[in-house]
Amino acid sequence: MQAKKVSGTSDLLAQLNKIVSEGRNPETMDIDLLSTDAILRKINQEDAKVANAVAQEIPQIANAVDTIVSRLQAGGRLVYTGAGTSGRLGILDAVECRPTFSVPDTLVIGIIAGGETAIQHAVEGAEDNKTQGAKDIKAIDFCEKDVLVGLSASGRTPYVVGALEYAASLGAATISIACNPDSIVLDAASIPICPVVGPECLTGSTRMKSGTAQKLVLNMLSTASMIRLGKTYQNLMVDVNATNEKLKARAIRIVMQATDCTKEEASKALEDAKHNAKVAIMMILTDTNASEAETMLVTHHGFLRRAVEQQ
Numbered sequence: 001m002q003a004k005k006v007s008g009t010s011d012l013l014a015q016l017n018k019i020v021s022e023g024r025n026p027e028t029m030d031i032d033l034l035s036t037d038a039i040l041r042k043i044n045q046e047d048a049k050v051a052n053a054v055a056q057e058i059p060q061i062a063n064a065v066d067t068i069v070s071r072l073q074a075g076g077r078l079v080y081t082g083a084g085t086s087g088r089l090g091i092l093d094a095v096e097c098r099p100t101f102s103v104p105d106t107l108v109i110g111i112i113a114g115g116e117t118a119i120q121h122a123v124e125g126a127e128d129n130k131t132q133g134a135k136d137i138k139a140i141d142f143c144e145k146d147v148l149v150g151l152s153a154s155g156r157t158p159y160v161v162g163a164l165e166y167a168a169s170l171g172a173a174t175i176s177i178a179c180n181p182d183s184i185v186l187d188a189a190s191i192p193i194c195p196v197v198g199p200e201c202l203t204g205s206t207r208m209k210s211g212t213a214q215k216l217v218l219n220m221l222s223t224a225s226m227i228r229l230g231k232t233y234q235n236l237m238v239d240v241n242a243t244n245e246k247l248k249a250r251a252i253r254i255v256m257q258a259t260d261c262t263k264e265e266a267s268k269a270l271e272d273a274k275h276n277a278k279v280a281i282m283m284i285l286t287d288t289n290a291s292e293a294e295t296m297l298v299t300h301h302g303f304l305r306r307a308v309e310q311q
Helices: 002-017 036-047 050-055 058-073 084-101 130-138 158-170 209-228 245-259 263-272 277-286 290-299 304-309
Strands: 078-082 108-112 147-151 173-177 191-193
Touching (some): 058 078, 078 084, 245 263, 245 277
Parallel strands (some): 173 191
């Protein structure tokens, strides 16, 4: 048993030695000697490399967005899965979709290795359980209509590989996001996205540049998909779900910005539209009542710009 454990450790060490994000960064070898200001500048200089790394992956990200849109239009769901920081980032993006775009909680889902406990606490060994990765997406009745996005900074996480392999076996669309090229997580997905950000400021601390890169890609996937699904008008979040005072104020502001109306006019339209900003905007721009505005939006599949322009 001891020999097997030593062998397993040696294999993992060999894998880590080949992972770009696990390398030592020559630009930060002296970071422990620097002043606070100099430390922050080093971190900022490294962070500046992330956006360009993501830009190199835009063709793959665009392919992923088109795939997500087609699956959601066909009644599928968008599911993120990952371990540690990657899993938490997926959950963050998923939970923000409902208030931002008024979609059901069940449309965009985040799953993390180790379950809800792992959102705030490390769950030892969870990321190494390949079988559990498949079990966890089975538990939400994952099917061929859905899209699975597997997140892994290193690109080696067994939990994520297990989920991706199971999704692929069903014929579902599979997307992976990793920061290490030639990795198993990328190979396990039909659409691999790999922003190579290089070694971290602190060796192996992939919550930093790798985490930022994953967050930027997730922003692109969900935001672009929702835009393509008609959830915006111009650059306004017209499907915002006004569930608190700040969002109610934002809804009024959105209606005012979209129509150049007064605060009073926006508030009255929102009241008549049962606080649906998209309907309220349609009413003002086309001089219709709430029922008529709703009908026109349904006719144009929720695309406000199309509905307005074709009146």
